[in-house]
Amino acid sequence: MTTFDRDAGLERLAADRFDVLVIGGGITGAGVALDAASRGLRTALVERDDFGAGTSSRSSKLVHGGLRYLSQGDYRLVAQALAERQRLLRNAPHLVRPLPFLYPSYGSRSRMRAVSTALWLYDLTGGFRIGSLHRRLSVADALARTPVLRADGLVGAHLYLDAHADDARLTLALVRTAVVDHRAVAANHVAVRAVVPGGAEVDAGGRAIGVRASVVVNATGVWADTLAGEGRATIRPAKGAHVTVPAAVVPTDVALVLPVPADGRSIFVVPWPGTGRVYIGTTDTDYDGPLDRPTCTAEDTSYLLDAANAALATTLTTDDVVGSWAGLRPLLAGAGTQRSADLSRRHRVTRGPDGVVTISGGKLTTYRAMAADTVDEVESVLGRARTRSRTAKLALRGATGAGDHLGSRYGSEARVVRAMIAADPSLAEPLVPTLPYVRAEALYAARYEMARTLDDVLSRRTRSGILARDASVAAAPDVARLLAPELGWDGAEIDAQVHAYRAGT
Numbered sequence: 001m002t003t004f005d006r007d008a009g010l011e012r013l014a015a016d017r018f019d020v021l022v023i024g025g026g027i028t029g030a031g032v033a034l035d036a037a038s039r040g041l042r043t044a045l046v047e048r049d050d051f052g053a054g055t056s057s058r059s060s061k062l063v064h065g066g067l068r069y070l071s072q073g074d075y076r077l078v079a080q081a082l083a084e085r086q087r088l089l090r091n092a093p094h095l096v097r098p099l100p101f102l103y104p105s106y107g108s109r110s111r112m113r114a115v116s117t118a119l120w121l122y123d124l125t126g127g128f129r130i131g132s133l134h135r136r137l138s139v140a141d142a143l144a145r146t147p148v149l150r151a152d153g154l155v156g157a158h159l160y161l162d163a164h165a166d167d168a169r170l171t172l173a174l175v176r177t178a179v180v181d182h183r184a185v186a187a188n189h190v191a192v193r194a195v196v197p198g199g200a201e202v203d204a205g206g207r208a209i210g211v212r213a214s215v216v217v218n219a220t221g222v223w224a225d226t227l228a229g230e231g232r233a234t235i236r237p238a239k240g241a242h243v244t245v246p247a248a249v250v251p252t253d254v255a256l257v258l259p260v261p262a263d264g265r266s267i268f269v270v271p272w273p274g275t276g277r278v279y280i281g282t283t284d285t286d287y288d289g290p291l292d293r294p295t296c297t298a299e300d301t302s303y304l305l306d307a308a309n310a311a312l313a314t315t316l317t318t319d320d321v322v323g324s325w326a327g328l329r330p331l332l333a334g335a336g337t338q339r340s341a342d343l344s345r346r347h348r349v350t351r352g353p354d355g356v357v358t359i360s361g362g363k364l365t366t367y368r369a370m371a372a373d374t375v376d377e378v379e380s381v382l383g384r385a386r387t388r389s390r391t392a393k394l395a396l397r398g399a400t401g402a403g404d405h406l407g408s409r410y411g412s413e414a415r416v417v418r419a420m421i422a423a424d425p426s427l428a429e430p431l432v433p434t435l436p437y438v439r440a441e442a443l444y445a446a447r448y449e450m451a452r453t454l455d456d457v458l459s460r461r462t463r464s465g466i467l468a469r470d471a472s473v474a475a476a477p478d479v480a481r482l483l484a485p486e487l488g489w490d491g492a493e494i495d496a497q498v499h500a501y502r503a504g505t
Helices: 005-015 027-038 067-073 075-091 109-125 141-145 167-182 221-228 298-309 364-382 405-421 439-448 456-459 470-488 491-504
Strands: 017-023 044-045 097-108 134-135 156-166 183-186 191-196 199-204 207-218 237-244 256-259 266-272 275-280 322-334 347-351 355-361
Touching: 005 044, 005 199, 005 207, 017 199, 017 364, 027 044, 027 134, 027 156, 027 167, 027 364, 044 207, 067 109, 075 097, 075 109, 075 156, 097 109, 097 141, 109 156, 134 141, 141 156, 141 275, 156 167, 167 183, 167 456, 191 207, 199 256, 199 470, 207 221, 207 364, 221 237, 221 355, 237 298, 256 439, 266 298, 266 322, 275 298, 298 322, 322 355, 347 364, 355 364, 405 439, 439 456, 439 470, 456 491, 470 491
Parallel strands: 017 044, 017 207, 044 183, 097 256, 207 355
Antiparallel strands: 097 156, 134 156, 191 199, 199 207, 237 275, 237 322, 256 266, 266 275, 347 355
């Protein structure tokens, strides 16, 4: 078993020779690294920022088949996604959990019938594997279950199961499993300066390292074209924005699928278990701005609140919004003027003239299948006989435990956090007011999860930044002082970390 340590990883990056170097530490790159390492390939993974810092911490956090893809006739994608959903429920039960969804119908009975047909198709395509078929609810039953729904015009509802996950922690669990259990090498905050014959040149905070690898995989998502250099655009980014509100404002224990009258889309209203928060999303619009740090704009917020208010008995305003985030979907280009909401979420594996293998497109739920296809191509480049992916039944780190707040985030590894609290009870105090995270989790992130910055801790190891923006900004100096002895920060670096975090929120 290998320790999850960045310094040790950098030494191995410089000294070892690898079969495959994966560039990009999002969910796809993490999945590729785990698949490759579990097949016995000598594997390295580097990430320019932090693991999951891009799209993979900014998704809708749903592990699902995608009901709307049925209306597009993409049954194959839905079937694949639902099969992958079940694998994640089995392989990472501490991070991926079933969540009931309520789909209200307003207006005419024909709308109710259309939803019923779609859900029967969803069940038959693979939704039934979660252990429950959808069921129809009367108006009275729907309002009894979710009183926050607007009663005017409601003709009924349907209830079905899908799944929810903390996307950033799922990504981290994949990287940790690849490193700790399968001897992969991984390092965050390592920028690739150039892909060269036989590997890549990288920069680890001012330290230049030449990484030797037989095959390079471009798993950089919306940055894929940037890494590939000049040429035809293969990625068409689409922005998905979300807002967070206190659970008391929208009291619901089920996720809601709400129609958007303005454009015929639907949005989700999702309770985030254990956080006291509900989030609303997502938008789906073409994006041509900077790829780094997309934001939820005032226009995005207005769209989401208006859509929610059209179907809820309460009236949400911007004063209710306590957090927000936006991510970019790496959709495959080539669909002409088709709107981004209608584009397929399928993926594509290609091999460039320089031998670089690029994985593009896809969605959070299907990352494992994407990774398996990518490693199949890597083996082809290596001239190896095709081996079978092992990840369909491979449990992730912590999968044998769950339960309380710590168990639901760390699984069986929560015992280490509990031991830290037992040794110093002050570490059980809240990290950020109004949120369930405790101070021990910040130290654990720095000590065992390769967190290197204040943003790593507040935005991804915990989700404080998107769940309580103002409270996390206010707590930032205290959290930085807590981390300082662990990460070797002096007073100037504490100030720099706080400034950088506040500037990025």
